[in-house]
Amino acid sequence: MGIARYTLWRLVQAVPVLLGVVTITFLLANAIPGDPVQTMLGPSPSQAEVASIRAKYGLDQPLWQRYVNYLLDIARGDLGRSIYYETPVTTKIAERFPKTMLLMLSSYLFAIVVAVPLGVISAKRRNEPTDHAARVVSLIGVSTPSFWIGLMLILIFVFKLGLFPSTNLVLPWADPADVTGASTRIDVLGTALHHLALPVVALGTLQMAAITRIERSEMLDVLSQDYVTLARAYGVRERTILRKHAFRNAQLPVITIIGLQLASAIGGAILIEAVFSINGMGTLILTAIYNLDYPLIMGTTLVFSLFFLVGVILTDITYAYVDPRVSYGSKEV
Amino acid sequence: MSDTGPSNERTVPRRALLQTVGGVSALTLAGCLGGDGGDGGDGGDGGDGGGRLTLSQAKSPIEFDPIVLNDVPSAEVADQIFEAPYRFSQDLELVPVLASGDPEIERSGQRWIVPLNGDATFQNGDPVTASDVAYSYTAPLEEETENAGEVNMIETVEPVDETTVQFDLAFEFGAFKWYLSRSVVPESVREEDKDAFNKEEPVGSGPFTFEDWSEGEFVEISRWEDYWGEPVPNLETVEFTPVEEGTTRITTLESGENDVVKDIPPQSWETIENMSNASVEAVEGVSYFYLAFNCNEGPTADPQVREAVDYAFSMDDAVEQFVEPTGVRQYAPVPGVLSEGWDFPVDEWADIAHDKDVDRAKELLDDAGAVPDDWTADIIVPPDEKRENIGISVGNGIEAAGYSANVTRLDWPQFLEQYATGSADDYNMFTLGWAGSPDPDTFLYFLFAQEQEGVTNGTYYRNDQVDGNIMQARQATDREERRSRYIDAITTILEDRAHIPSYGLKNSFGVRDRVQDFVAHPTDQFWLVSGENNVSVQ
Numbered sequence: 001m002g003i004a005r006y007t008l009w010r011l012v013q014a015v016p017v018l019l020g021v022v023t024i025t026f027l028l029a030n031a032i033p034g035d036p037v038q039t040m041l042g043p044s045p046s047q048a049e050v051a052s053i054r055a056k057y058g059l060d061q062p063l064w065q066r067y068v069n070y071l072l073d074i075a076r077g078d079l080g081r082s083i084y085y086e087t088p089v090t091t092k093i094a095e096r097f098p099k100t101m102l103l104m105l106s107s108y109l110f111a112i113v114v115a116v117p118l119g120v121i122s123a124k125r126r127n128e129p130t131d132h133a134a135r136v137v138s139l140i141g142v143s144t145p146s147f148w149i150g151l152m153l154i155l156i157f158v159f160k161l162g163l164f165p166s167t168n169l170v171l172p173w174a175d176p177a178d179v180t181g182a183s184t185r186i187d188v189l190g191t192a193l194h195h196l197a198l199p200v201v202a203l204g205t206l207q208m209a210a211i212t213r214i215e216r217s218e219m220l221d222v223l224s225q226d227y228v229t230l231a232r233a234y235g236v237r238e239r240t241i242l243r244k245h246a247f248r249n250a251q252l253p254v255i256t257i258i259g260l261q262l263a264s265a266i267g268g269a270i271l272i273e274a275v276f277s278i279n280g281m282g283t284l285i286l287t288a289i290y291n292l293d294y295p296l297i298m299g300t301t302l303v304f305s306l307f308f309l310v311g312v313i314l315t316d317i318t319y320a321y322v323d324p325r326v327s328y329g330s331k332e333v
Numbered sequence: 334m335s336d337t338g339p340s341n342e343r344t345v346p347r348r349a350l351l352q353t354v355g356g357v358s359a360l361t362l363a364g365c366l367g368g369d370g371g372d373g374g375d376g377g378d379g380g381d382g383g384g385r386l387t388l389s390q391a392k393s394p395i396e397f398d399p400i401v402l403n404d405v406p407s408a409e410v411a412d413q414i415f416e417a418p419y420r421f422s423q424d425l426e427l428v429p430v431l432a433s434g435d436p437e438i439e440r441s442g443q444r445w446i447v448p449l450n451g452d453a454t455f456q457n458g459d460p461v462t463a464s465d466v467a468y469s470y471t472a473p474l475e476e477e478t479e480n481a482g483e484v485n486m487i488e489t490v491e492p493v494d495e496t497t498v499q500f501d502l503a504f505e506f507g508a509f510k511w512y513l514s515r516s517v518v519p520e521s522v523r524e525e526d527k528d529a530f531n532k533e534e535p536v537g538s539g540p541f542t543f544e545d546w547s548e549g550e551f552v553e554i555s556r557w558e559d560y561w562g563e564p565v566p567n568l569e570t571v572e573f574t575p576v577e578e579g580t581t582r583i584t585t586l587e588s589g590e591n592d593v594v595k596d597i598p599p600q601s602w603e604t605i606e607n608m609s610n611a612s613v614e615a616v617e618g619v620s621y622f623y624l625a626f627n628c629n630e631g632p633t634a635d636p637q638v639r640e641a642v643d644y645a646f647s648m649d650d651a652v653e654q655f656v657e658p659t660g661v662r663q664y665a666p667v668p669g670v671l672s673e674g675w676d677f678p679v680d681e682w683a684d685i686a687h688d689k690d691v692d693r694a695k696e697l698l699d700d701a702g703a704v705p706d707d708w709t710a711d712i713i714v715p716p717d718e719k720r721e722n723i724g725i726s727v728g729n730g731i732e733a734a735g736y737s738a739n740v741t742r743l744d745w746p747q748f749l750e751q752y753a754t755g756s757a758d759d760y761n762m763f764t765l766g767w768a769g770s771p772d773p774d775t776f777l778y779f780l781f782a783q784e785q786e787g788v789t790n791g792t793y794y795r796n797d798q799v800d801g802n803i804m805q806a807r808q809a810t811d812r813e814e815r816r817s818r819y820i821d822a823i824t825t826i827l828e829d830r831a832h833i834p835s836y837g838l839k840n841s842f843g844v845r846d847r848v849q850d851f852v853a854h855p856t857d858q859f860w861l862v863s864g865e866n867n868v869s870v871q
Contacts, residue, residue, distance in 0.1 A: 034746020052477045085395055085548070095548070151580060166584045167576050169548065187574050277576040279549035281391075292746045 021305040038294035080295030089299035100280035107204035119215020141209025146268040150202035150275040167277040218250035259315025389591040393575035395633040398531035399516035403479040415516035415537030442505040443808040449496040461493030468520040490656035505808040539684035540862040567869035586843045597841040605843040615841040616766045616853040621765035624833040629793030631757030639830035641697035645691035646730030655722040662838040695734040709737035720764040753791035795832035847871045
């Protein structure tokens with residue numbers, strides 16, 4: 001099976017997973033105690049008001065009928081209408097998704113760029129001060145909640161040093177006219193990076209620490225293999241051994257951990273968006289839950305699930321690409 | 334009018350029930366902010382003859398049309414764009430804005446006639462007419478909006494002429510004048526495109542015009558140069574930005590990202606006081622927080638048990654520890670500012686509250702026939718640290734008296750569904766808060782009137798004399814008569830301990846020194862320009 005067919009097959013497999021996510025989310029959202037209409041109208045709504053709001057959002061229909069209607073709507077690309085914002089859910093998601101994507105992808109970039117060299121150097125200099133420092137940093141990173149790191153960064157770099165802004169996120173592709181103090185695209189990019197720095201470090205630290213630990217561990221494992229010893233015996237340069245013989249073989253578990261970290265990155269993004277007042281999907285899903293906004297809860301969960309699934313599929317494809325021993329599901333004859 | 338008064342359905346806006354206070358404090362840093370207060374930032378300082386103010390709200394506005402909006406952040410912005418016939422002054426008197434004088438009351442409080450200022454115009458140049466006022470008060474009922482409960486005592490509103498509007502109510506209602514602070518919209522503009530009016534181009538008669546809005550990011554308003562009233566705003570532009578997380582919000586004050594921040598978390602109060610470039614602006618609000626008992630079912634239906642609970646813990650200590658300095662202790666089921674304004678005998682009422690005496694509590698509980706030996710008191714609390722901690726204090730007191738207690742924190746939707754059922758299976762006690770208008774009726778009627786049982790009255794406290802006083806005071810227009818009835822009712826309520834009053838919150842802001850004339854208002858609203866202030870920045 002070629003990579004294209006493999007990808008297509010994985011996407012087809014994702015459909016029942018998404019259906020399961022929709023079903024479970026729908027049932028869980030409706031099982032949450034409380035009434036969205038009462039939350040919306042306050043403690044003493046009149047019966048007429050309640051009936052009007054219920055009819056408006058289809059809440060007067062039986063659960064099974066709402067579920068069927070919701071599935072049909074999803075098939076048409078309609079995620080419903082937000083009860084809280086009174087706008088289509090897709091509109092709200094389209095507004096918020098780019099900021100969350102920017103935050104998460106930047107965090108991943110930060111994590112990989114820092115963690116991979118750190119893990120390699122740590123393994124190469126095992127039990128030296130560099131290794132000890134890297135291990136301490138990575139241990140703290142995996143043990144510390146991202147929101148706490150965020151608050152500490154704000155305390156130090158905003159409150160004490162005044163070096164960074166603590167709120168909002170500027171998109172690098174925003175129109176300069178919409179960005180305070182920016183007149184060119186370069187200015188916008190600079191402002192975006194300035195705003196992005198602290199949230200990215202706060203969110204990316206966990207991923208960075210986890211990847212560093214696995215990178216170091218795998219590199220140590222590979223460097224102790226017989227073929228590495230043989231290469232050294234042949235007098236191959238240490239740099240070549242690291243780059244050509246050890247590094248690539250150590251990356252498979254790293255790729256796996258990068259994929260698996262997506263779930264924690266999504267959870268972390270929700271908290272980080274709250275801490276840094278970023279107007280993204282995280283704050284959107286929190287608003288949805290606080291207000292029992294069923295369509296918005298389901299829409300945001302569906303998008304996060306879809307994002308996670310795509311991430312996992314990409315991980316699998318990359319895995320197979322990096323390791324020639326991994327096939328795309330069928331044997332060549 | 335009967336003693337029990339009207340029983341028509343009426344609703345209370347979401348804003349009345351104090352839901353949001355303290356809701357985002359979980360991530361705050363307890364007292365660890367402080368320091369030397371650099372003065373950087375991009376708060377901006379405006380252009381010629383004005384200035385730019387940046388103000389951080391705790392949540393994002395979601396709409397601006399006063400006919401439909403039903404949340405505090407949206408109202409805070411709309412208050413600068415729209416105007417009402419009357420506005421609450423700093424000392425909670427009604428002062429005319431679009432009105433030209435006091436309302437005339439006829440038919441024992443069932444008809445209210447409001448004269449309008451003929452000079453008032455909307456921002457599109459159209460005059461503010463009696464017809465616009467009538468429309469603004471009837472549209473919520475006709476459109477069944479979320480906030481329709483604020484005006485559902487109105488039967489008809491008719492323009493008498495261009496500058497006189499007549500309200501006929503469904504019943505005699507002495508407190509109606511407080512409802513005349515509802516914003517007026519231009520009927521023709523709104524009817525043209527309601528969605529655009531709500532979210533794109535709201536047009537009011539207030540001193541600021543709507544400029545731009547990105548939901549969750551900012552709202553910008555600017556000075557209306559041709560404002561019909563006085564004074565014309567000093568500020569040229571104002572930007573509202575939402576920052577939900579309390580600590581981050583306070584940090585934006587220090588960094589200069591914002592000039593004013595709303596809702597100071599208790600842990601950050603001292604931080605702002607220690608800032609070299611900012612200070613706290615706070616005033617006691619029109620709010621009331623309390624511990625309430627289930628007087629309908631279970632052991633707490635017995636007044637002796639309620640008195641025992643009063644003995645079992647110290648509300649003074651709980652408020653001191655968990656609420657101050659963001660609030661103040663209250664001894665009556667109406668806000669302190671109201672007690673002051675109505676000259677209520679608060680000192681006498683404070684004497685009704687017991688000091689902590691666990692032995693006496695145990696004695697009363699042991700003697701009460703309604704309390705089983707293995708009683709576990711169920712206390713439900715909303716998701717708010719202050720009210721949760723007070724619930725825990727009560728629970729600890731009951732346990733010290735030899736019984737058990739469960740304190741259950743519920744999310745708002747579940748709490749709202751559960752707190753007014755009257756079932757002992759759902760609760761024996763609950764902690765909650767209420768924000769109303771500057772009239773005792775908006776507290777006593779909704780919290781204690783028998784016709785509000787199961788709606789906003791979760792106590793099911795039944796005393797016909799108290800209920801009669803509340804209902805008759807609600808209809809009377811004579812202030813002295815109302816005051817006398819309220820004193821009688823409150824005294825009995827406190828002696829019977831349907832509630833144990835707890836505290837009133839301060840409406841608080843962190844304000845940078847460069848901002849002049851910004852004033853916190855008791856009603857949890859604020860005005861950047863009014864007859865009493867005109868905010869500017871240096």
